Amino acid sequence: MSLNIIVLAKQVPDTRNVGKDAMKADGTINRAAxxxxxxxxDLNALEQALRLKDLYPGSKVTVLTMGPARAAEIIREGMxxxxxxxxxxxxxxxxxxxxxxxxxxxxxxxxxxxxxDIIIGGRQAIDGDxxxxxxxxxxxxxxxxxxxxxxxISADNGExxxxxxIESGVETVKAKxxxxxxxxxxxxxxxxxxAKALQKFKYAAVPSEVAADxxxxxxxxxxxxxxxGEWNAATVDADLAQCGLAGSPTKVKxxxxxxxxxxxxxxxxxxxxxxxxxxxxxxxxxxxx
Amino acid sequence: MADKxxxxxxxxxxxxxVADVSLELLTKGRQLANKLGIKLEAxxxxxxxxxxxxxxxxxxxxxxxxxxxxxxxxxxxxPHSSILINLFKEIQPRIAFMGATSIGRDLGPRVSSALxxxxxxxxxxxxxxxxxxxxxxxxxxxxxxxxxxxFGGNIVATIVNPDCRPxxxxxxxxxxxxxxxxxxxxxxxxxxxxxAYTRPEDFVVEIIDRHVEKSKVNLKGSPIIVAGxxxxxxxxxxxxxxxxxDTLGAEVGASRAAVDAGWADHDRQxxxxxxxxxxxxxxACGISGQIQHIAGMQDSSIIISVNSDPNAPINxxxxxxxxxxxxxxLPKLIKYYKKxxx
Numbered sequence: 231m232s233l234n235i236i237v238l239a240k241q242v243p244d245t246r247n248v249g250k251d252a253m254k255a256d257g258t259i260n261r262a263a264x265x266x267x268x269x270x271x272d273l274n275a276l277e278q279a280l281r282l283k284d285l286y287p288g289s290k291v292t293v294l295t296m297g298p299a300r301a302a303e304i305i306r307e308g309m310x311x312x313x314x315x316x317x318x319x320x321x322x323x324x325x326x327x328x329x330x331x332x333x334x335x336x337x338x339x340x341x342x343x344x345x346x347d348i349i350i351g352g353r354q355a356i357d358g359d360x361x362x363x364x365x366x367x368x369x370x371x372x373x374x375x376x377x378x379x380x381x382x383i384s385a386d387n388g389e390x391x392x393x394x395x396i397e398s399g400v401e402t403v404k405a406k407x408x409x410x411x412x413x414x415x416x417x418x419x420x421x422x423x424x425a426k427a428l429q430k431f432k433y434a435a436v437p438s439e440v441a442a443d444x445x446x447x448x449x450x451x452x453x454x455x456x457x458x459g460e461w462n463a464a465t466v467d468a469d470l471a472q473c474g475l476a477g478s479p480t481k482v483k484x485x486x487x488x489x490x491x492x493x494x495x496x497x498x499x500x501x502x503x504x505x506x507x508x509x510x511x512x513x514x515x516x517x518x519x
Numbered sequence: 520m521a522d523k524x525x526x527x528x529x530x531x532x533x534x535x536x537v538a539d540v541s542l543e544l545l546t547k548g549r550q551l552a553n554k555l556g557i558k559l560e561a562x563x564x565x566x567x568x569x570x571x572x573x574x575x576x577x578x579x580x581x582x583x584x585x586x587x588x589x590x591x592x593x594x595x596x597x598p599h600s601s602i603l604i605n606l607f608k609e610i611q612p613r614i615a616f617m618g619a620t621s622i623g624r625d626l627g628p629r630v631s632s633a634l635x636x637x638x639x640x641x642x643x644x645x646x647x648x649x650x651x652x653x654x655x656x657x658x659x660x661x662x663x664x665x666x667x668x669x670f671g672g673n674i675v676a677t678i679v680n681p682d683c684r685p686x687x688x689x690x691x692x693x694x695x696x697x698x699x700x701x702x703x704x705x706x707x708x709x710x711x712x713x714x715a716y717t718r719p720e721d722f723v724v725e726i727i728d729r730h731v732e733k734s735k736v737n738l739k740g741s742p743i744i745v746a747g748x749x750x751x752x753x754x755x756x757x758x759x760x761x762x763x764x765d766t767l768g769a770e771v772g773a774s775r776a777a778v779d780a781g782w783a784d785h786d787r788q789x790x791x792x793x794x795x796x797x798x799x800x801x802x803a804c805g806i807s808g809q810i811q812h813i814a815g816m817q818d819s820s821i822i823i824s825v826n827s828d829p830n831a832p833i834n835x836x837x838x839x840x841x842x843x844x845x846x847x848x849l850p851k852l853i854k855y856y857k858k859x860x861x
Contacts, residue, residue: 243670245670245672245673328637329628329638330631330632330635330637330638333628333632357669357670358669358670359640359641359669359791359792360628360640360641361624361628361640362624362627362628362631362638362640363628364628365596365625365627365628365629365632366628366629366631366632368629369600369628369629369632369633370632374596374597374723374724375596375625375629376596376724377596377621377624377625378621378625391727394621396621397620397621398533398731398732399729399730399731399732400728400729400730400732401593401726401728401729401730402726402727402728402729403595403724403725403726403727404724404725404726404727405723405724405725406723415785416785478637479635479636479637479680479682479683480637480638480639480665480678480679480680481650481652481678481679481680481681482676482677482678483650483664483677483678483679484676484677485669485674485675485676485677486674486675486676486677487674495824495834495835495837495838495839495840496838496839496840497840497842498839498840498841500841500842500843500844500847500848502851502855505841505848505851505852505855506851506855506858506859508823508839508841509852509855509856509859510855510859512800512821513856513859513860517743517799517800517820517821518743518767518800518856518860519856519860519861
């Protein structure tokens with residue numbers, strides 16, 4: 231039995247390797263100083279989708295992302311690793327979306343894609359760490375969710391069996407499709423790019439990327455598999471009142487750069503006398519020993 | 520007529536015990552409810568809940584909504600979501616808290632989506648305050664300030680939900696303090712009919728196997744923690760950290776960067792997205808001190824920072840700062856501890 235799988239992915243700034251120039255003097259984020267990457271847990275999710283595709287030949291994996299047109303980069307990356315195609319959902323109307331407005335827009339895009347069996351996404355994105363969008367999409371689509379997944383074991387007879395990794399241990403659950411599964415980073419890493427796929431999809435693009443280049447445009451038009459979808463709020467029939475800032479119940483009241491109340495730190499020189507004196511002090515006041 | 524506009528905490532219940540994180544949230548909830556002059560409520564859903572009120576009421580809970588049914592344990596998303604969605608529609612809480620656990624982070628978003636109420640994940644501080652909408656100029660009194668580090672811990676954001684109710688937030692275990700107010704606190708228990716709040720099709724997700732693993736790591740209970748960050752430089756240097764920990768009888772912790780680098784397991788991660796600790800002594804080795812890490816250890820009694828960068832941000836909250844190479848300093852600390860301890 232072949233499956234229709236949608237992978238939810240996000241292009242995120244790499245917050246894990248933040249250098250000193252990542253913050254501007256006024257306390258805002260200097261996005262230009264941070265490389266944009268495929269959200270790590272979404273790669274874990276993609277791997278689970280590709281494993282299902284291996285297991286159930288003829289299955290189709292579609293990567294869906296919301297962001298600026300440049301987010302097509304991660305769709306291509308997904309295609310290089312084995313996905314069949316993808317869609318970038320992009321509109322100024324989505325700017326300032328909180329998790330609820332984001333899940334509204336994405337669920338509208340999922341409806342537009344239509345006929346799906348499983349939606350798989352990373353548990354959370356590293357720029358927000360909220361883990362909310364997956365379950366909220368499930369709620370908006372009125373389907374079940376399985377979060378904290380480590381392995382999608384099978385998807386037979388309309389039912390998936392999923393292993394979850396939670397604080398207290400491991401749980402194996404069974405649920406009916408369609409459903410949403412969010413994947414932890416304890417799941418296997420994503421496979422690398424495939425040379426053949428790289429060759430095949432090298433020139434895949436969203437329309438706006440090739441708009442100015444007639445030759446490329448024509449090249450892609452002749453090869454539909456190279457065409458990455460580019461949808462906006464109107465394409466997915468989104469109600470603008472539920473999008474972007476207007477559709478976001480949470481508002482950011484203030485953002486502060488972090489300032490710690492400095493303690494008076496004692497400087498210990500890195501030499502034998504001072505280090506030994508410190509240890510002796512800590513033993514004497516029963517902090518250690 | 521249901522009592523409305525109060526503060527409610529979703530309490531997790533397992534093996535006859537209410538989760539610590541829920542009791543911590545009740546403690547915080549009581550303080551905020553006092554400030555707002557409203558009641559503190561709790562909702563529990565599970566099985567075999569016998570004397571659960573004895574565990575909950577001492578935290579100053581005025582009303583407990585109890586949903587007892589064998590199908591509610593172990594936790595699955597749909598029935599627990601339906602219970603909260605329908606209960607919240609009925610009692611219209613002003614504020615709702617749940618633990619930022621695998622349960623709360625599964626349940627919270629689903630409930631917030633159904634009610635179109637804002638939810639802020641992993642808050643490190645919750646306060647009450649006013650807010651003026653910059654665009655409309657509209658003023659709001661006594662909103663919940665949901666404060667959390669964001670953007671990988673490089674900034675701290677204060678989030679509010681001006682118009683939607685309940686104002687929802689999740690908080691990790693150990694972030695708030697747990698403190699009962701009165702062992703004889705008088706509160707009301709309301710037993711609820713589970714079938715009136717759930718639908719039969721909510722029970723479609725079936726748990727076919729559950730394997731509980733006891734965590735090998737006990738960071739929360741350890742009086743001494745030796746933690747390493749990205750500045751440790753290698754997995755080999757982490758071994759050095761383990762040696763120091765073994766010598767001092769300490770537990771090894773790690774920053775998120777060190778965990779991401781594969782030098783330490785996830786259950787050793789300290790910080791906003793890991794564990795919050797308050798040990799007697801915290802030795803931070805090669806940890807620069809992103810807010811997301813600081814949020815999880817700043818209440819340690821004594822903090823020693825070992826870092827090759829004399830201007831590492833963590834040094835500003837440290838009691839002792841040792842500037843030097845890890846592979847140079849740690850062996851000396853081990854050596855002098857062995858020499859001077861009895």
